[in-house]
Amino acid sequence: MFKRTPQSRNVGLLLAANRIVLAASGNPPIFAARSVAGSQEWASAVSELLGDHGLAKSTVRVVLDATLYQQIQIDKPAVPETEMAGALPWAIKDYVSEPVLQLAMDYVDLPTPPAGRPRINVICLPKQQVQLLADAVNGVAQLATVSSDELAMTALYPADNMVRMLLWQEQGQDLQLLVFYQGGLCFSRQLRGFAALVGEAAPDSTLLDALALEIQRSLDYLAGQLKLPELGQMQVAIASAFTGTLISHMEQTFGFGVSVMTNKAVTAGVEYLSAYAAAIGGEAR
Template identity: 25%
Template structure:
């Protein structure tokens, strides 16, 4: 794919917008990425329209990334059902797990095949309400963008992982947002695991300014969850431990977070950085880019574009 792709990621308190340009060789360059605090959907739409005009992005292809609280991702059991009938079967299967009528759900499916062994693939369903998707379509259209795909944050981070080609055993990214965190484990383009954490930057910043013992206790919890995730991938997908875990912090760099995880996990832990991986604007700061990782990952998407 040659040209520019714009990604829009609305969030409860604002919107992140990123654009990536690819040349004839497929080399990607991040043109811009920014998060804008918004008080209403109209404010977010106005900011997107301004950005499109300012950056001359009219008629660019667009990937919308759903807010983390606007969809459900769940494991389902339909691998023995013919592919043509799977969506209807899954809609019936998950109907009681939805908090809205199943007929209002848009469902997509994807499989995760074990890395080794003879186990069957695991099937997952993503479900979102039709009106939420309509809002994404409307926002993109009113901003003079050509929407091609609607994605979820987990796959945006997978796209980020694919930039790190030197990690031949795969990669994990821990993104620490304001009030939550998310861990993804990816190898050879396959997203093997997603785990959301209740721990976010607000928790860690408050502890970093005070009692080191309390910070250690909080990080012990994070270490435990990450180790459980690694163990799950090994036991369920026969996936060897990844080459590295990259930690993306978003409000302030707390060096103790990276050093503590590196001391107590069995893989190398480093601060996330695009250096030598992706060309970014000269004035960009890594913390600001981390805040826009979902949007940047969306703009890096290659499928269906």
């Protein structure tokens, strides 16, 4: 009766072709990562990661790295919700190279402009990959959900009426521009050509001006096409020693405050952010 009850932790796992990233909620949280040579090593790596940190039999929420899935934005099929699962494969068949019946897929609703047709974001990946990740996790723990890295990030923001933008970039990855509104991810862009933001030297004004232009284009789309309220918050989560330079340039360009995202994952390393979001998203539920 005097034994301390072990602390229950929610676990987020980012799966990629070359790595697995773990984040577990708690005080203190747990952060760990392991390289893999391919998805065939997921099972052994997941077992070792969870076992090494006493997280076997935990509830696990898997996040898929962007290289593992495909996103397609289309008009929402005009069928009842109960028939959407059957309608999705034929709605996206012209946008994928794989046979649609070999793909697992799901969708989220996108903001619909006034007088516009409802649109959805379909996320799909091979069923074989889903089976691999399910076997890898369920062999040692309990798989609860599978989400994309972008969608997992919604757990980092409250479900209110403020429009929030996040600039997110890991070392060696493209810059992601994500916009959240009313508890959902309503807009995302992958911005190529900004690898120097996480380089060893401070970014120059030419690069920062180019980024500001891309941000302005996104702001124009949010206001002009999606009819969203003005941006209420811009945050930066970038694996760079020169984040201050970027923030200062954006504040001077746009005239509003820009801040560094601060949470336990960013402190540990930006690469843990989506896995951490999955873990705390499970906590909220």
